[in-house]
Amino acid sequence: MREYEAFVRFRKGEPLQHVGSVRAPDPESAAEAAYHIYLRLDTFERLWVVDRECITELVSDPEWDRRRIEETEFRRPSFFVRKLTAAGYTPPKLSTG
Amino acid sequence: MGEPILRPPAIGDVDGFVAYIQAGGKVEAGDWMPEEYKNEVMKIAGFQAILEVVPMPLFRKWMYMAPTLWRRRPLLGKIQDEVGHCHITARMLEDMGKSREELFNDYLEGRIHLNYPFKFPVESWGELPAFLLLTNSAAIVQFRSLSHGSYLPYCRVMKKIMREESFHFYHALQLCHELVTEGTPRQRAQVQEGLAKWWHIALYQFGPPEHLTKGRDWRKWRVKVDDNEALRQQWITMLYPIVRSLGVEPDPALERDPETGEWRYSPLDWERFFQLIRQRTPLEEWYVDEFRRTYQSDMWAIKALKELPLAA
Amino acid sequence: MKAELEPIIRAWADDEIFFATYLLGRSCSASPDLEKILAMASIGQDEFGHAELLLSLLFPGPDAQRRRDKERYFFEREPQDFRNCGLLKLELMDDWAAFVVRAFLYEEAESVRMGRLSEVEDLAGVVAIMEREEEEHRRYWRWWITSLARHPEARQRLGSAIELLLPYVVDTFWIVDAPTWWDPAILRRQWAGAVAEVLAPLSLPHADSLLAQMASEPKPGPDVPSFWEFVREQQRIYRSDPEAVTWG
Numbered sequence: 001m002r003e004y005e006a007f008v009r010f011r012k013g014e015p016l017q018h019v020g021s022v023r024a025p026d027p028e029s030a031a032e033a034a035y036h037i038y039l040r041l042d043t044f045e046r047l048w049v050v051d052r053e054c055i056t057e058l059v060s061d062p063e064w065d066r067r068r069i070e071e072t073e074f075r076r077p078s079f080f081v082r083k084l085t086a087a088g089y090t091p092p093k094l095s096t097g
Numbered sequence: 098m099g100e101p102i103l104r105p106p107a108i109g110d111v112d113g114f115v116a117y118i119q120a121g122g123k124v125e126a127g128d129w130m131p132e133e134y135k136n137e138v139m140k141i142a143g144f145q146a147i148l149e150v151v152p153m154p155l156f157r158k159w160m161y162m163a164p165t166l167w168r169r170r171p172l173l174g175k176i177q178d179e180v181g182h183c184h185i186t187a188r189m190l191e192d193m194g195k196s197r198e199e200l201f202n203d204y205l206e207g208r209i210h211l212n213y214p215f216k217f218p219v220e221s222w223g224e225l226p227a228f229l230l231l232t233n234s235a236a237i238v239q240f241r242s243l244s245h246g247s248y249l250p251y252c253r254v255m256k257k258i259m260r261e262e263s264f265h266f267y268h269a270l271q272l273c274h275e276l277v278t279e280g281t282p283r284q285r286a287q288v289q290e291g292l293a294k295w296w297h298i299a300l301y302q303f304g305p306p307e308h309l310t311k312g313r314d315w316r317k318w319r320v321k322v323d324d325n326e327a328l329r330q331q332w333i334t335m336l337y338p339i340v341r342s343l344g345v346e347p348d349p350a351l352e353r354d355p356e357t358g359e360w361r362y363s364p365l366d367w368e369r370f371f372q373l374i375r376q377r378t379p380l381e382e383w384y385v386d387e388f389r390r391t392y393q394s395d396m397w398a399i400k401a402l403k404e405l406p407l408a409a
Numbered sequence: 410m411k412a413e414l415e416p417i418i419r420a421w422a423d424d425e426i427f428f429a430t431y432l433l434g435r436s437c438s439a440s441p442d443l444e445k446i447l448a449m450a451s452i453g454q455d456e457f458g459h460a461e462l463l464l465s466l467l468f469p470g471p472d473a474q475r476r477r478d479k480e481r482y483f484f485e486r487e488p489q490d491f492r493n494c495g496l497l498k499l500e501l502m503d504d505w506a507a508f509v510v511r512a513f514l515y516e517e518a519e520s521v522r523m524g525r526l527s528e529v530e531d532l533a534g535v536v537a538i539m540e541r542e543e544e545e546h547r548r549y550w551r552w553w554i555t556s557l558a559r560h561p562e563a564r565q566r567l568g569s570a571i572e573l574l575l576p577y578v579v580d581t582f583w584i585v586d587a588p589t590w591w592d593p594a595i596l597r598r599q600w601a602g603a604v605a606e607v608l609a610p611l612s613l614p615h616a617d618s619l620l621a622q623m624a625s626e627p628k629p630g631p632d633v634p635s636f637w638e639f640v641r642e643q644q645r646i647y648r649s650d651p652e653a654v655t656w657g
Contacts, residue, residue, distance in 0.1 A: 157437030
């Protein structure tokens with residue numbers, strides 16, 4: 001028996017999301033099991049199952065992350081918006097949608 | 098949600114596919130699509146991917162010459178973002194069967210060109226943020242439109258790109274503003290002359306109006322959603338107040354029709370545009386040379402890594 | 410910060426500024442190896458952050474004044490007054506093998522430097538902040554060296570790179586006016602030891618000469634006129650308008 005992680009795209013256009021894991025003897029059984037367990041109540045566009053052994057993980061350290069975010073403020077729009085506002089200039093809103 | 102449920106077309110049914118697209122249907126990775134549709138996606142995405150990475154050497158030059166240490170970081174942050182944009186687009190193209198080597202050869206062999214603004218050099222430090230503000234915002238308008246297209250993987254690429262563009266926009270704007278308001282007369286003039294110069298160039302970035310293009314089938318496939326003039330108009334609406342607030346009147350003929358909201362502006366010379374598009378300026382030759390040089394100097398390492406036996 | 414540390418920090422800051430500059434410059438390449446470009450950009454930004462951290466030690470004070478001081482420090486010095494080590498006087502933009510070997514050697518030296526300075530009270534905090542990123546950088550360069558060394562053509566290029574860089578390893582850790590407890594000879598032997606751990610199993614051409622040179626007594630390195638020219642290029646626009654209050 002092997003562990004598989006399951007990912008689903010519920011609606012067209014959305015990214016795949018992790019929904020949980022299943023134990024199964026092989027990939028096809030894993031896909032079927034994930035379907036029965038995680039997709040009973042939802043329509044979906046597609047499902048992926050990935051053997052956990054095939055997954056390489058990087059775990060964040062919250063303290064490290066917090067410091068990293070603080071130190072990269074010069075890469076955030078808010079930093080430059082604040083600079084402009086402090087200098088007496090009202091920056092326009094940018095619609096990116 | 099009340100959305101109409103569109104039935105995707107059967108495999109091989111090109112007419113059905115077109116009807117599906119016209120009715121607002123979307124295409125996901127792995128769905129069947131006609132060869133022509135696939136080519137349309139790859140053409141648009143390929144052009145954009147090349148644009149994100151080929152001009153890199155320009156930014157190396159400006160980083161070295163930047164008269165401020167502090168500003169190198171956001172500038173290079175923007176550069177890093179652009180390469181990331183090329184990367185996700187190139188990955189999408191690889192998933193569609195177009196290798197990176199094919200994409201880059203398309204550029205080296207002249208099947209893809211850089212877009213119009215990259216024909217012209219940036220000649221001073223003050224001109225750099227003007228160039229960035231105007232050409233970047235033009236790209237934002239174009240990408241925003243593309244994010245509503247029919248090919249969903251590309252829409253996702255565009256949405257990811259858009260999340261980073263707001264930093265690029267405000268950074269360029271703030272640098273323009275700082276030099277204009279706190280700079281010496283010379284620094285201020287560089288920015289303002291830069292804005293005037295790049296305003297005109299950026300207008301061409303959107304491409305010719307409909308009646309002058311060779312009638313590509315973009316309306317059929319809806320990967321591209323808006324026509325060039327519509328996007329040019331959106332951009333003028335967005336940038337005109339900004340450019341004016343920085344003390345520049347870019348075009349004396351610029352005027353908005355009070356009823357239609359449409360901008361009238363000094364006529365653009367599309368005949369000259371079509372001439373120039375076919376030639377390579379010295380700057381473009383430089384880009385090709387740089388690209389070729391780096392390609393060669395990087396390929397041996399890529400090749401070596403590919404040829405390595407798997408580690409024991 | 411104690412005054413005796415200044416020469417050490419000045420040399421260190423110059424090292425980091427130029428290493429960052431080469432990395433970021435390398436990241437501005439139009440290359441099919443997009444992953445590499447992104448890695449260069451990421452490592453380069455890290456190193457630039459380290460440089461900023463070190464410059465902040467040299468120029469404490471309120472933000473605006475500190476920023477002006479740092480800028481003046483970089484743009485108003487003569488090229489000969491920069492104190493980066495010889496390894497960091499070469500741009501090496503077009504020679505990936507040399508770029509990799511240089512980066513590997515420099516990052517291993519960084520590790521030795523940080524190890525020594527982590528024992529200094531005023532600097533332990535700064536070192537701890539940098540070490541997390543540096544560990545990842547070292548892993549990256551080691552991966553490149555060990556991977557390329559497994560390929561018959563690539564290892565020859567690594568050998569040529571080592572030969573090219575030989576004259577430039579002589580002044581690593583050598584600092585004018587360093588405090589007496591700063592012992593370049595010991596640090597160089599540690600450096601050679603760390604590098605030997607990675608290089609010895611690879612049997613690369615010229616590696617033995619390199620390690621011998623690295624472990625030897627430090628001395629001033631060769632003059633590098635192209636480096637002076639590189640510095641002047643970077644300072645040109647700044648110096649062209651002495652009236653300017655800001656450059657953005």
